[in-house]
Amino acid sequence: YYSPVAHCAYYACYQLIKHIWLHKIGKSDEELEALCKEKKREGSHEVLINQIGSYIKNSTNKNKIDDFRVFNNNLVALKKLRVKADYKDVNFDSVDSSNAISLSDSVIPLLKKYQ
DSSP states (O other), X not given: OOHHHHHHHHHHHHHHHHHIIIIISOOOXXXXXXXXXXXXXXXXXXXXXXXXXXXXXXXSOTTHHHHHHXXXXXXXHHHHHHHHHHHOOSOOOHHHHHHHHHHHHHHHHHHHHTO
């Protein structure tokens, strides 16, 4: 009953990341696809997450370094929980579920500052 929480928490963050890519940075899905083909060892999520991480680091926001650390560390942890929930044959309990919500609760407001 708890595993869908990680999936939803992760994709709530991912949708904001995609929104920033498309609307704030002004890039297209085609440009993302081309970038993914260029970086053959990374999946589309990793490529987009790295691009938004760079966008945060290179912004004019005075807290950009702290924001990048929170974004990077918490999104990586959240993605691991999502992979565990979606693909692993292991117990995903209420603690994991609470962690996923907590991680997304820290990433979403941060992303909203950059959208």
